Every structure is written in C-alpha cells, then in structure tokens.
Amino acid sequence: MSLSGNKNFYVSWEAFHRATKELAKMCLHGNFDSIVAVSRGGLVPATIIARELNIRVLDTICVSSYDHDQQRSLQVLKDATLPDSERLLVIDDLVDTGETARALRERFPKACFATVYAKPQGKALVDKYVTDIEQDTWIHLPWDMELAYSAPLAEQSR
C-alpha cells in the first residue's frame, strides 16, 4: 500500500491496529519465537504482533537519537538480552532516515526487522513493512495525539 500527497499523515488507534495486524500476517509463517521491541515506538506494535503470533518472549532495546552537526547520533540506553537469531523479530513503528534500522541490523544481523511504516530513505533496511510514506510526510502516531475540536470547513476558509 502506498500513501502520498499529504505532508501530515494522521493515524488513529484503529488504523494503527489494522496496519499492525497486516504486519503480523506477513510474519505469521516466519517461525518466529521471540521479539525485541525498539523503544519507544516499537512497544505498541510489538505487543499487538506478540498477541497475534502467540509469542510470549519479548525484550526491549531502548534507543535515543538526536541531531548533532547535521548527523543523527544514536545512543543505546538499554540493550536487549535476547540472543540474535533467525527466529527473532525486531519490531519498530517506522523507518525514516534508516539510522535506527542500520544500527539494529548491526546489533541483530540474523533477525528479521519489521516496521509498520517505511519512508524511501530507510525502507531497504527493513525486511517487512506495511505502508509506504513519502519522505517529507510527518507521521502522527495515535499516542502523540488527542481528540480535539475541528472548526467547520466554512468557518476555516473565512
């Protein structure tokens, strides 16, 4: 699936759940027995996928990234303890520039790396993803939003 045209892409909880279940379906026959969630964005999809695939062994890798001299630096705040394996799924919500994915592939070379959303710069670094998003589109995930009043269109154009 490909979405384009908007610079902002707003995702409801239902839409996120639906897309993540699609990702779970794509992983169903991979014989996976454990999951590493990339905190924080990967925590919600990892929970949904663990439920769908009946996986009960989960771990986290906690990363923080920041911009430094126009380069993104990644810091591992807490590493995972699960061993790298072909039966391990590494789950994140999205791949954007690919910096996080690149570091995780080095950390888990045998594992399958899967995200719900993928932008062009990073998508070659993931094994499975559900939805293409244009590079200049900002993805607003449900946990970053709340319901708010929206003025009628007629009033907005005044």
Ligand SMILES: O=P(O)(O)OC[C@H]1O[C@H](OP(=O)(O)OP(=O)(O)O)[C@H](O)[C@@H]1O
């Ligand atoms: O491909 P990249 O450019 O590396 O971007 C992808 C990463 O960015 C987001 O995390 P974020 O830095 O927003 O941290 P958070 O998940 O803790 O909010 C997302 O959850 C990925 O981990």
